[in-house]
Amino acid sequence: MTSLAAILVRDIRVSVRVGGGALIGVLFFLIVVTLAPLALGPDLNLLKRIGPAILWLAALLASLLALDRLFAADHDDGSLDLILLGRAPLEIVVAVKGVAHWLTTGLPLVVAAPPIGLFLNLDAPAAAALVLTLLVGTPALTFMGLIGAALAVTLRRGGLLLAVLVLPLTVPVLIFGVAAANAAVAGPAPFGTPFTVLCALTLASLVIGPFAAAAALRQEME
Amino acid sequence: MEAATHTGFIVAAYAFAFGVVGGLTAWVMADYRAQLRKLTALEKRGIVRRSAPPAGTIEQAKENA
Amino acid sequence: MAIADLANPTHFLKFANRAIPVLGGLASIAFAFGINQAINSPDDYQQGATVKIMYLHVPGAWLGMLGWGVMTVAALGTLVWRHPLADVAAKAAAPIGAAFTLMCLVTGSLWGRPMWGTYWVWDARLTSVLLLFLLYLGVIALWRTVEDPSRAARAAAVLTLVGAVDLPIIKFSVDWWNTLHQPASVFRMGGPTIDPALLVPLFVMTTAFTLAFFAFLLAAMRNEILRRRVRTLQLMQAGAVS
Numbered sequence: 001m002t003s004l005a006a007i008l009v010r011d012i013r014v015s016v017r018v019g020g021g022a023l024i025g026v027l028f029f030l031i032v033v034t035l036a037p038l039a040l041g042p043d044l045n046l047l048k049r050i051g052p053a054i055l056w057l058a059a060l061l062a063s064l065l066a067l068d069r070l071f072a073a074d075h076d077d078g079s080l081d082l083i084l085l086g087r088a089p090l091e092i093v094v095a096v097k098g099v100a101h102w103l104t105t106g107l108p109l110v111v112a113a114p115p116i117g118l119f120l121n122l123d124a125p126a127a128a129a130l131v132l133t134l135l136v137g138t139p140a141l142t143f144m145g146l147i148g149a150a151l152a153v154t155l156r157r158g159g160l161l162l163a164v165l166v167l168p169l170t171v172p173v174l175i176f177g178v179a180a181a182n183a184a185v186a187g188p189a190p191f192g193t194p195f196t197v198l199c200a201l202t203l204a205s206l207v208i209g210p211f212a213a214a215a216a217l218r219q220e221m222e
Numbered sequence: 223m224e225a226a227t228h229t230g231f232i233v234a235a236y237a238f239a240f241g242v243v244g245g246l247t248a249w250v251m252a253d254y255r256a257q258l259r260k261l262t263a264l265e266k267r268g269i270v271r272r273s274a275p276p277a278g279t280i281e282q283a284k285e286n287a
Numbered sequence: 288m289a290i291a292d293l294a295n296p297t298h299f300l301k302f303a304n305r306a307i308p309v310l311g312g313l314a315s316i317a318f319a320f321g322i323n324q325a326i327n328s329p330d331d332y333q334q335g336a337t338v339k340i341m342y343l344h345v346p347g348a349w350l351g352m353l354g355w356g357v358m359t360v361a362a363l364g365t366l367v368w369r370h371p372l373a374d375v376a377a378k379a380a381a382p383i384g385a386a387f388t389l390m391c392l393v394t395g396s397l398w399g400r401p402m403w404g405t406y407w408v409w410d411a412r413l414t415s416v417l418l419l420f421l422l423y424l425g426v427i428a429l430w431r432t433v434e435d436p437s438r439a440a441r442a443a444a445v446l447t448l449v450g451a452v453d454l455p456i457i458k459f460s461v462d463w464w465n466t467l468h469q470p471a472s473v474f475r476m477g478g479p480t481i482d483p484a485l486l487v488p489l490f491v492m493t494t495a496f497t498l499a500f501f502a503f504l505l506a507a508m509r510n511e512i513l514r515r516r517v518r519t520l521q522l523m524q525a526g527a528v529s
Contacts, residue, residue, distance in 0.1 A: 027424050034417060042409030118396070118406045119417075228337045228401040235394040239343040242390045243499060246383060250506035257513035264520045 003088055004096050011100035014073075015066070022104040025062040026112045032058035033116050044121040051120035052130050052181035059109045059134055060174055063141040064163055066105045070097060070146070071153040071217065080153070084221055094150070094217070095210040098143050106138030129184030129191065133198060137177040140202040143209030144169040150216035173201050294371050296512045303509045310502035317495030324488035331485070340398040342488050345473075346496035347391030351419060352454055353500065354384020358426070359451045362444035372508070374440035375515075377447065378430050379507035383500060385423035392420060403467060411464035415457045422450040436515060 015022040036054045037047055047054075074080040083093050113134055114127045122130065148166035179194035264270075293299045321342070331338035357380045364373025395413070396406045407413065426446050433439035461470045472480045479486060 024428055027421075027428060030424075031421055034421065037409045038414070044405065044408065121405065121407065228335065231397045231401050232336060232339055235340045235343055235397040238393050238397070239347075239390055242386050243496075246386055246499075246503050249382075250503055250510060253510040254506065254513070257510055257517060260517045261513060261520070264517065264524070267524075269520050269524050 003086065004092065007083075007093060008096050008100050011097055012104055015100065015104040022066075023108065025066055025105045026108045028065055029058045029062040029109055029112060030116055032061060033119055037120070048121040048123070048126075049186075051117060051122045052126060052133075052185075053178045054120060055113055055117060055122075055130055056134070056137075056174060056178045056181065059113070059138065060141060060167075060170060062109055063106055063138060064145060064166060066101065067142075067145040067149045067166065068152075068162060070101060070149040072149075075153050080217070080221065084217070090214040090217065091210045094146055094213045095143075095206070098139075098146050098209060101145075102139050102142040106142050109138060110134045126181070126185045130181045133177045133180045133195065136195070136198050136202055137173050140173045140198075140205040141170050143202075143205040144173070146209045146213040147216065150213035150220070153217065153220050173198065173205075176201060296372065296375075299372060300509060300512060303505045307502055307505050307509070310498050310505065314495055314498035314502055317491060317498055321488060321491040321495045324491050328488045329484050334402060337398060337401050338485065339488075340394050341485070342492040344391055344394040344398055345489060346493045347387050347394060348416065348457075349493060350496055350500050351384055351388030351391050351416065351423075352457065353497070354380050354387060355419065355423070355447070355451060355454060357504070358384065358443075358447045362447040365440050365444040366448075374436065375508050375511045376504070377440065377443055379504055379511050381423060381427050381430065381443075383503045383507060385420065385427060387496070387500065388416065388420045388423060391416060408467050410466040410468055411460035412457065412466050412468035415453060415460050419450075419453050419457060422446075422453060426450070436518075 033054060036058075040046065040050075071080060074083065084090060086093070110131055113131055114122075117127045117130060145162075145166045147169065148162045151165055152162040176194045176198040179189070180191055180198055183189045183194055184191040293302060325339050325342045328339070330336050358377050361373045361377035361380065364370035365377065392413075395416075399408070400406050426443050429443050429446060430439050433442055460466065461468055473486075473489075481489070
């Protein structure tokens, strides 16, 4: 147990320090949300209608950013080899790294979403629904992202490849996340239906992600 | 008159401004103490800068503060 | 004591140790005076008491721009004249300028909600100030990401000079575009259009915030100099530097 806790704490510390990129995700989130009205025009009614969608897209892209170095950094300094040789099952270690990544990248996005939503003229019920969907959905983004990060571990500049690999996997999460956020405000469909599916997607990703990522790592490192 | 209901906004604005100034003050003070602590710790272990007098800089810095 | 004398970090520390409490004390007095003024000043005939937010919002805007101005001069100091304290000043000014820009944005938002009915609108003045805030965050991220202080300083200097383009845009945005934000009412040809009764508290609060800004700046510069000493000593300890 202690070794897993150690990995969790270490990943969190590295992420928060220089070059780690914990809060850069939130900054990127803010920038993308700023770009949307500059491209779409300042009509506040339009922004309010598509606000949840823009925020979800921005959260998706911001989550993706920090995945780049998740395994690659460990591969570079040799700790990945140690992890593979260690006693803890690789799947569990990968899951723990996923948790650390979500705590430092996904959770800040959830917290930052309501004030940033003000820029898109989101009102309180819309913001609340959005936060709930992000809270449930961002772990799925992280854990599916683990797969791409593992596949791209041996590549020096795997950033864009990683995005290409991961984005299709995150499409269902995006669809149901936005559907739930919108359903809470407008729309005939109740919030519960897409939200339940979102929960199911996240739970599935918590299992599929680590297993697939571990398999990919074993393949890469042989 | 409408102005009565706006008091909340005025108070919130002043509270935020107070928070910013207070936060900056806390930040510079905490950082200062942290750096002095580290310098003292290093000095105790005998590690000093080439150009510094052996052991007086920290006390001087503290004295002047 | 010429600026050149302050180029030596040790001399600067002596200066800072004396100057910071003085500036802090003056700022506190000015704040006390200013808040008193703000409370007792008359209401605007149109906006009522809400106009008192102006005494926070305008200093915030001014200091946000001053902060980037300080960084720009420091950037030139780093790239052109290689002044030893330029790096330190640039790094110290960034979070302070960012904090005051945020104060400008938030107080402006709280002012806009009762006045315009919305917390935010994408007009030229607000957008350009938001961009300034994003630029601040970017340069802070840059400082934190590059390990070596001198490399970080040069990179930040380049970014600062490029970002300085935003300052005239902010200033003239209300003239160049049709904006919801009101046009210039203090620094304009023909003198201020604000009533003197409101101008006095504005002036006092601006002075208070500016004194505080410089107190924070000197304190942060002092901390940065000490931080670099710590880093050097730690590197010596590790045997990397003799």
